[in-house]
Amino acid sequence: MSVATVSRTLAGNYPVSTETRARVMAAVEALHYVVNVHAKALSGRVAGPVALVIKDITGPSLAHVAAGVEQEAADRGRLSLVCATHDDPAREDDLVQLMREQHAAAVVLVGGAVQDEAYRRRMAEYATALDAAGSRLVLVGRPPLPGDLPVTVVEYDNRGGAFQATDHLLTAGHQHVLFLSGAPGLSTSEQRGDGFRHALRAHGVAYQEELDLPGPYTRLSGYQRTKQALAAGLAFTAVFAGTDMVATGALAALREAGLDVPGDVSIVGFDDVPFAADLSPALTTVRVPYEDLGRTAVRLALEREERIGGDDHVVLSTQLVIRQSVRALP
Amino acid sequence: MSVATVSRTLAGNYPVSTETRARVMAAVEALHYVVNVHAKALSGRVAGPVALVIKDITGPSLAHVAAGVEQEAADRGRLSLVCATHDDPAREDDLVQLMREQHAAAVVLVGGAVQDEAYRRRMAEYATALDAAGSRLVLVGRPPLPGDLPVTVVEYDNRGGAFQATDHLLTAGHQHVLFLSGAPGLSTSEQRGDGFRHALRAHGVAYQEELDLPGPYTRLSGYQRTKQALAAGLAFTAVFAGTDMVATGALAALREAGLDVPGDVSIVGFDDVPFAADLSPALTTVRVPYEDLGRTAVRLALEREERIGGDDHVVLSTQLVIRQSVRALP
C-alpha cells in the first residue's frame, strides 16, 4: 500500500477497490491519522483562511462583525484568524505581513480610520502587497481609497443614519441639539457629522459650533462631555450621541444632573448595540448591520477569488430604530 | 545565490557576508518576497496557532474570553483561530479534527456544558486525539473530566460566586428569593445552584422549589420566567438571576409589572457584563474574570508545550460587585 493510494483513497477522486479502501480506512482509524495541512498546502491547493484585523474584539458592535466574518467564512469552508491591533499601526503592518505568509484568502480590516496621508499610503501598500500574494484586502466601515487599487470596500451609510437620527430630533421640535461627535478626522465621525449638519440645513436650523463636542467613541468620554456641557450651561433639549456607548455615558451624566430622559432631554444614539433596548429609557438609535458587514466582506472577497465576480464596493444601509428616548417638544 | 543562502540570511543564524546579505535583502525587497509558512512548517518548526472554539462570539462575556485568548496568544507569537459551533456537536467534532490538521498548539473549548455520558466520551476522545497530534485540549468554564486525561482545565468559582450573591440578598433580609437558574445539567447551572442552596442553608432559610425556575441563559427567558412568576403570584422580594442577560430580562418584566427595583424587588446577576453598570438601577452582580480565563487557558497550554511546566487545573475566583439593585428589607 503506497502513500499515493492512501492519498487517493482519502481524496476520493480516483478509483480505489473496495478492499483497499477498507484497509486504508482501518489504518487511518488505528493510527488516528490526519493529513498535514502544510504538506497539503505545498502541493495540492488548500483554501486559505480569512483574517480579521480589528482594533479590539470586545466592542459590542465589532464582535458582531467578527461573528459575521466567522460565519460566512465557515459556510465557505474557511478558517478565521482574528487579530487585535489595539490601534497600533506597527502591529497592523506585522499582521499584514503575517497574513501574506499564511496565504490568507482575505484580510478584513474593520473600523473607522483617520484618513490622513500616512494612512492612505499604508493602505495602498497593504492592498498591492496582499494582491501580489493572491490575497484580498477588504476595508469594512471605511471609505474607499483614492486611485485604482486592488481593494474591496464594504461601508455602511453613516451619513444617512446620522441624517435620519437628527431629522427625528428636529421633527420632534428640538432646535438645540448637543452633538457628541467622534474624534476629528475619523472617517465615521466625519460622515456622521455630515449627516447631522445636512439635517440641520434641511430643517433650516443653524449649526451651533459650541454644541458640537468631539471626542472618542467611549462611554467615559460621553459621560465627561455631557457633564462638561451641563457645567458650561449650554442650552440644549436633545443629544445626538456618536455611538451608543457615548449615549450610555451621556445618559449617566444627565441622570446624575437630575435630568429626566426623555422628559427633560431627548437622546439618540448610533449603532444599536444589543443592550440599547435595555437602557432606561430604551434608546432610540441607528441600527448598523454589523453582522452583515462582516458577511458581505468575506462573501465579496471569496467570490472574487473564485472568479464569480463580486463587487468591489458596497454600501449597506442603516436604519433608525425608534424606542423611548426621544420626546416631542410641546 | 542559492536558496540556502537566502534562507540563512533571513534566519540570521549563520554567517553571511555583508555584501551577500545586501544582495539578498535587495531581492527580497524588489520581489516582495515572504516566506511560505507551509513550507517552513514542513521543515523547520513553526509555532502552531491557538484555536478558540466557542458557541457564539457575540455574547458579551464570551467576547472577553476571546480577547484574552487572542492577547495571550499574540504576546507569545501565536495566531488565533476562532470558530463558532452554535452548539452543534458535529461541528465541534469537525473542528477538533481540523485543528489536528492545522497542528494547533492548543484548542480552547469555552462555555458551560451538559455533563452527560456522551459529553464525557466526546471530550475524552478530543483530549487523546489532540494529545497524539501534539496539541493540548483546554476546557474553560467547565469542570475537569474524570479519569487521567491529557486536558488542561481553567474554571472559575461558580459556586462561591453564587454563594456570595445569595448571601448578599439574605443578609439584606430577603427570605424569598426567586432563583432564575440555568438549564438543568449544564455545569455552570448546577454549580451556581449549589452555591445558592448552600447560602440558604447557611442562613437557615428553606429552599422553596417553586421559586427555582430553570431555563436558558438568555434575556428573553429571563423576561418570560419573571413574567410567569409574577403571573403565578409567587411571593418573592428578590431575584437571583443566573446571568446578567437573564437579569436584564427580569428587570424588564418587573418594570412592566410596575414594580420598582430595588424599591419593591432586589436583584442580583452573574457575569458582570460591561453594561451591567448602565442598567437602571446599576446591577449588583458577580464578576467573572473572563479575560483572565482566556489568558490563563493559553498560558497554561503553551507553558506546558514549552516544557516550563504549567498546571493542569486552575480555578479563578469570582467576586461580588455591589451596585444599586439590592435594598435591605426593613
Add this chain to the structure above:
DNA sequence: ATGATCTCAGTAAACGGTTACTCCCTCTTT
C-alpha cells in the same frame, strides 16, 4: 611554504503530501 583554521556559499536530503505517468492484471470483444 605548508598545513590548519576559519569564513562563507553551494549541494542535496529531508518534511508530508498530490498527481502525472507507467504498468500490470483482468475482463471484453471479435
Add this chain to the structure above:
DNA sequence: AAAGAGGGAGTAACCGTTTACTGAGATCAT
C-alpha cells in the same frame, strides 16, 4: 485466442523551506 480496454496499484517528481554536509578560498600559525 489475441488484442484492446479499463480498473487499480506503484513510482517519482514537485511544492518551498531548512539544515547537515561539502568544499573553495582566505587567513593564520609554525
